Amino acid sequence: MENIVLISHGGMAEGVKVSLEMIVGQQEHIHTVSLRPDGDNIQFENELNEKMKALNGSTLIIADLLGGTPCNVAVKNYLNVEDVEIIAGMTLSIVIEAVVNQQVSIKELIGLAKENIVDVKAGMNKAEKDISEANLEAELSNFSEYAGKANIVNTRIDERLIHGQVAGIWSTSLDTQRIIVANDEAAADPLQKSSLRMAAPTSMRLSVLPVTEAAENILSGKYGKQRLFLLFKNPTDVLKFIEAGGPIQAVNVGNMSYKEGAREVTKSIQVLETEETVFETIASKGVNVTAQLVPNDPVIDFMKKLRS
Structure with missing residues (x-):
């Protein structure tokens, strides 16, 4: 319409x-x-x-x-x-x-x-009983032929992880088949993992993994030809992923909320001085860093904006 x-x-x-x-x-x-x-x-x-x-x-x-x-x-x-x-x-x-x-x-x-009318508490309980990540991947037990051929459709930094912009707009517009949340704290917290499973679109698979394990899985070809959406909570996790050998050519910065001492780069992105240094390191490794809230917004050269 x-x-x-x-x-x-x-x-x-x-x-x-x-x-x-x-x-x-x-x-x-x-x-x-x-x-x-x-x-x-x-x-x-x-x-x-x-x-x-x-x-x-x-x-x-x-x-x-x-x-x-x-x-x-x-x-x-x-x-x-x-x-x-x-x-x-x-x-x-x-x-x-x-x-x-x-x-x-x-x-x-x-x-x-x-x-979208869901009994959240019942859904959370069901998510906690889901089968393990290892069992979910049984169908790809022979994945060596896909090593080094990961089909990554987007890499995004979003402090809120899976929410409306990610689940309802980015993931669907990119025909995502699997969302990979790479964050050590989320991977170690059963409640947060269950909450993320509830927030993810039902048509998509979800992996919530420690950063290094996410890099190892992707490098080994564990997800075959699946269209992968990589989701990080902060730039430090992105750098850790890269240093673990994770393949990233570009990263889109979406949401980083205000913290004491942070400065505004865009309306939705507030960055601490220590995080600026991390972004500089990421960019120095040849990664194209952009800012874009939703697909219809113009793409901003994030590093240029950060340095201005």
Whole structure:
């Protein structure tokens, strides 16, 4: 859809848009119309119609609640308009999908909404009982022919590891088959491993490994021809991976939060002086270091930005 209009009671629509843009960046084609606490159906209808008249092209209206005033007004005015679709049951997950995948069907959006309603505690317990990494790799017991031929589609530094940008945007846009989280602390923490398994897309395999083991596995060809997404928590882990022989030609810096003494390089990246030194060492090894929050954002020369 060329336009998406979020409609809701109160501030929900605007709140979803704000949350969306935290994950995928600013979206000029996302619009909101709210039924104000002091408003009524007439106020809402006037504002929705005014908004729709200003838009060109196909439009998807996403309402907060089936049977609520915003949804009812949209149906009354646009039920028989050919290039307008209307769905109810707004969630952040379906809005993200509608934004990043403009070819997605209404049926697929509704299916995604159902899939994203999860009993997290039950899922965590199940994840903790998953079979070991060694058993997961049984299918690739003879992997020597793939040694040195790893198919790495992206290498990213993201302090939050697996979250919306990684799971919902980067991984899917790159047709990732396996996410490899390389971090010693995460690999040693059963709770964190279970949490990462819950956050990863169900269609993708996940390995949470100590940094050196991740390098060894990739070098040995353990994952065959799988499209690999390497995920690091910080630049120190990246350097450790490289020094262990891990094959990295480029690294994308996504999110590094503020710490005492850090300076801002981009809005989402705050770097300590010690980390600047690590980045310089990584770059000196011939690795191209860029910054890019989501695939649609322009690619920034991170080292140039860091040194400016």
